[in-house]
Amino acid sequence: MNKPLEKAFDHFQTAEHLFHTTLPIAKEPKLLPGIVKSISNSLEYALASILHQEKTPVPQGLLKKINAVRPLAAKYHLSTDDITFMLRIQEILHQQKHSPVEFKRGNDHIICSDDYVLEVISIKDVENFLTQTKKILNLLNQS
Numbered sequence: 001m002n003k004p005l006e007k008a009f010d011h012f013q014t015a016e017h018l019f020h021t022t023l024p025i026a027k028e029p030k031l032l033p034g035i036v037k038s039i040s041n042s043l044e045y046a047l048a049s050i051l052h053q054e055k056t057p058v059p060q061g062l063l064k065k066i067n068a069v070r071p072l073a074a075k076y077h078l079s080t081d082d083i084t085f086m087l088r089i090q091e092i093l094h095q096q097k098h099s100p101v102e103f104k105r106g107n108d109h110i111i112c113s114d115d116y117v118l119e120v121i122s123i124k125d126v127e128n129f130l131t132q133t134k135k136i137l138n139l140l141n142q143s
Helices: 003-027 031-055 062-072 079-096 121-142
Strands: 100-105 109-112 116-121
Touching: 003 031, 003 121, 031 062, 031 079, 031 109, 031 116, 062 079, 079 109, 079 116, 079 121, 100 116, 116 121
Parallel strands: none
Antiparallel strands: 100 109, 109 116
């Protein structure tokens, strides 16, 4: 396993630990964006591992890495849904970075944009994100 892929698994394990161990104890939806960030870091390293194998320069940022890997997706068995999922993670983090207001509603974390468009991050969403990330990492580990 190459170095970036090892780091991808490390960040994924951090996200899983936060989700399965810390979140149930703390019962705080504010942890959800942190888990999404760990998932994003994991995906960034996973994409960097593809680019590393292809001996291609590795750009900075998730979006640029997604765009660099897109032409290679079929070779690494990444589906259109996988690419769409990665773009969704990137969009959530982008909205959070530029959000003037964030708050919790029940067990959900709400990110509010300047024009009051809401992005809801639920526990179920994050659970699905973890499942999708694990699938992608396992695909790349087999390549």
